[in-house]
Amino acid sequence: MDVVLRARRVVTPSGEAPRSVGVEAGRIVAVDAYDAPSPADHVITLEDDVVLMPGLVDTHVHVNEPGRTAWEGFPSATRAAAAGGITTIVDMPLNSVPPTTDVVALDLKRKCAEGNAFVDVGFWGGVVPGNLGELRALHDAGVFGFKCFLAPSGVDEFPQLNASELERALHEIHEFDGLLLVHAEDAGTLERSPEPHGRMYREFLSSRPRRAEDVAVVTVLDLAARTGCRVHLLHLSSTDEVPRLAAARGSGVPVSVETCPHYLVFVAEEIGEGATQYKCCPPIREAVNREELWRGLADGVIDAVVSDHSPCPADLKQFDTGDFDAAWGGIASLQVGLPAMWTQASRRGYTVSDLARWMAESPARLAGLTDRGSIEVGRQADFCVFAPDEAFVVDQAKLWHKCPLTPYDGLALAGVVRSTWLRGEPIEVDGVPRGRLLVRGAS
Structure with missing residues (x-):
């Protein structure tokens, strides 16, 4: 073996225990007792205060390159990911220009990422009005699935689908057993909701009501049941539909669900006037809702926790006016998601094994990344060395995000990522990028 840790x-699929983990040619080849004989070139004994976790898999990252590289880019995003214990990201198709809605755009994005990624990178394709004929070619080119919006996306080059376009997309994607990711907010409900003008968060929250998510989720579940297409609900913030989601899954509807750290950490009641760094869509909701999200995770109705990392330059957050309507909606969190989650999870009695399941194993499975997400023989040797009892205060000036403005700034968190390993070697964020570009089905 090359190295034994x-x-x-x-943390393995069977639980947490003292172990030695053997690596050869970037793969895990042994998971043995802690003191098992270790014929290896290097044996590394980790400190007693750390947990060896699988490298995290974040399937909801807006890298924004090409086109909006002042917001984010592959070198900065993947450095931030590595610093946060993440070894694989899957890039969203929008906020880049052009969006990843055809193979030409996918090829351009891959050229931007090639040689510039510190972690492994995969890509989602996009579904917009008029590109139905591009989807199979994108699928054949190796995207992991397709994202669509049911309400305005926030960028003109990635328009939403109406109900008939959504149904046609589901039929098309089902033909090649693809996966459709849905930003599930109902456009009609949002149009009938109050305008969010002003500095008060409660007015913004009223403009993105729970009902917008609820109506959209019902639409998606009904169409998924009718077409048989696999669907994934992005960034669930409202828990009103959790019972319906559980029932749909129990009846065989092929649906999976994610939520994000900001919905599990922050609460609407504590967001101050003009604090537009907290704006995201769908919005951060009330404390009672946050606890229901945690229960949805614990019950397995919500499968995964991913970042929805979506940074922007500070001026787009409109701090001069504090106007929630005018401010860009998106939260930068790629580097701090694990400690943010651990701070809240540990208070509720959850374990590091739970985090590994929600933030590594489940996202990998949902994206079809069968070679990673857990520490077991045959998997890629991707690790996060995490010190759960070490504390720190987030300083956004020290984050790797190109635009590090974040609502986590100044927050005291528990848990520090000591190192992140990709294919059996530690990632050096000031060294040479070793990340690979991933193709669906090639793992």
Whole structure:
């Protein structure tokens, strides 16, 4: 073996225990007792205060390159990911110009990422009005699935689908057993909701009501049941539909669900006047809703926790006016998601093994990344060395995000990522990028 890592706490699918993990040619080839004989070139014994976790998999990242590289880019985003214990990201098709809605755009995005990624990178395709004929070619070119919006996306080059366009997309994607990711907010409900003008968060929250998510989720579930197409609901913030989601899954509807750290950490009641760094869509909701999200995770109705990392330059957050309507909606969090989650999870009695399931194993499975997401023989040797009892205060000036403005700034968090390993070697964020570009089905 090339290297053996010994740790008093190793998270595997069967739980947490002292283990030695053997790596050869970038793959895990042994998971043995802590003191098992280790014929290897290097044996590394980790500190007693750390947990060896699988490298996290974040399937909801807006890298924004090409086109909006002043907002983010592959070098900065993947450095931030590595610093946060993430070894694989899947890039969203919008906020870049052009969006990833045809193979030409996908090829351009891959050229931007090639040689500039510190972690492995895959790509989602996009579904917009008029590109139905591009979807199979994108699928054949290796995207992991397709994203659509049911309400305005926030960028003109990625328009929403109406109900008939959504149904046609589902039929088309089902033909090649693809996956459709849905931003599930109903456009009609949003149009009938109050305008969010002003500095008060409660007015913005009223403009994105729970009902907008609820109506959209019902639409998606009904069409998924009718077409048989696999669907994934993005960034669930409202828990009103959790019972319906559980029932749909129980009846065989092929649906999966994610939520995000900001919905599990922050609450509407604590967001101050003009604090537009908290704006995202769908919005951060009330404390009662946050606890229901945690229960949805614990019950397995919500499968995964991913970042929806969506940074922007500070001026787009409109701090001079504090106007929630005018401000860009998106939260930068790629580097701090794990400690933010651990701070809240540990208070509720959840374990590091739970985090590994929600933030590594489940996202990998949902994207079809069968070679990663857990520490077991045959998987890629991607690791996060995490010190759960070490604390720090977030300083956005020290984050790798190109636009590090974040609502986590100044927040005291528990848990520090000591190192992140990709294919059996530690990632050096000031070194040479070693990330690979991923193609669906090639793992």
